[in-house]
Amino acid sequence: MARWEKEKLVVDSTPSPITKKQLVHDLKAIGVQPGDILSVHSSMSKIGWVVGDQVTVIEALMEAVSERGTIVMQAHSTGNSDPRNWNFPPVPEKWWETIRREMPPFRPTITPLRNIGRVPELFRTMPGVLRSNHPQVSCTAWGKHAKRIVKVHDLTDSYGDKSPWGVLYRLGSKILLLGADHESNTALHYAESKIITPETPKQITGAAIIQGGERKWVSWEEVKYNSDDFKELGAAFEKSIGYEITKVGQADSRLLPMRELIDFAIDWILQNR
Numbered sequence: 651m652a653r654w655e656k657e658k659l660v661v662d663s664t665p666s667p668i669t670k671k672q673l674v675h676d677l678k679a680i681g682v683q684p685g686d687i688l689s690v691h692s693s694m695s696k697i698g699w700v701v702g703d704q705v706t707v708i709e710a711l712m713e714a715v716s717e718r719g720t721i722v723m724q725a726h727s728t729g730n731s732d733p734r735n736w737n738f739p740p741v742p743e744k745w746w747e748t749i750r751r752e753m754p755p756f757r758p759t760i761t762p763l764r765n766i767g768r769v770p771e772l773f774r775t776m777p778g779v780l781r782s783n784h785p786q787v788s789c790t791a792w793g794k795h796a797k798r799i800v801k802v803h804d805l806t807d808s809y810g811d812k813s814p815w816g817v818l819y820r821l822g823s824k825i826l827l828l829g830a831d832h833e834s835n836t837a838l839h840y841a842e843s844k845i846i847t848p849e850t851p852k853q854i855t856g857a858a859i860i861q862g863g864e865r866k867w868v869s870w871e872e873v874k875y876n877s878d879d880f881k882e883l884g885a886a887f888e889k890s891i892g893y894e895i896t897k898v899g900q901a902d903s904r905l906l907p908m909r910e911l912i913d914f915a916i917d918w919i920l921q922n923r
């Protein structure tokens with residue numbers, strides 16, 4: 651399908667254009683407050699046709715939390731990884747060494763995002779937005795707590811306490827799923843990171859980074875994080891607190907407290923996996 655045909659489907663399903671004013675109104679109605687720390691996952695096409703595209707979505711989020719608030723988005727660049735673990739698509743084994751040798755190193759200012767949407771891709775380039783230093787699963791942040799959130803991102807602790815997720819948990823962040831569902835709810839990996847045992851499946855991964863001013867390919871062992879049951883887990887959490895999905899624009903959306911979600915998720919994973 652051509653790009654414009656996909657956009658036409660969005661136009662055809664939108665009764666009237668979605669404006670920044672409406673988005674700010676809807677964000678307040680779902681519970682966003684000035685000063686909030688929001689970790690956002692989005693699907694812009696689900697919102698309905700937005701006047702001004704992703705610029706409008708981001709500026710509405712910033713207005714809703716105000717200059718006292720903080721916005722965080724994922725900036726995944728998962729293509730910078732060991733090709734031995736690639737499934738979407740896999741590549742021939744005889745390519746692996748070339749890929750490891752030639753992969754450009756992660757650089758926070760230029761490395762583009764992969765499969766995560768237009769909103770975070772623009773967000774990472776906006777004035778005042780900072781990016782954590784992880785070659786595969788970095789976070790971007792704007793606002794009051796941005797510096798603190800992106801400061802530490804340990805290579806071998808993608809989603810754990812030595813990553814932005816530990817800071818977001820401690821600060822009492824809210825998770826906003828804007829047309830996205832729990833499959834994209836990266837915070838749930840933080841719950842997985844809290845219950846690692848010697849039996850937890852692990853794999854060798856790698857990435858090209860800059861170390862000591864030079865490009866290097868580095869390898870490390872990491873937990874095999876798994877989002878296969880996140881939809882089920884998210885639904886169980888929503889049921890437990892009687893949460894009702896709310897529209898932002900036309901998008902089914904959720905605003906959830908991270909601490910409660912993670913504490914629930916830890917117990918749920920221990921009981922259900």
Ligand SMILES: CC(C)(COP(=O)(O)OP(=O)(O)OC[C@H]1O[C@@H](n2cnc3c(N)ncnc32)[C@H](O)[C@@H]1OP(=O)(O)O)[C@@H](O)C(=O)NCCC(=O)NCCS
Nearest residue numbers: 656657691692693694695698699700703766767768830834
């Ligand atoms: C993958 C994903 C981003 C796809 O959603 P999407 O709505 O198709 O894509 P985007 O959010 O990039 O929005 C762009 C689409 O909006 C539509 N669009 C174009 N102009 C638009 C406008 N003015 N208003 C609304 N939608 C518009 C187009 O269909 C466009 O598709 P295209 O980029 O292929 O042309 C989404 O399903 C998702 O998973 N989001 C969460 C990602 C995440 O945070 N993951 C965490 C790590 S697992």
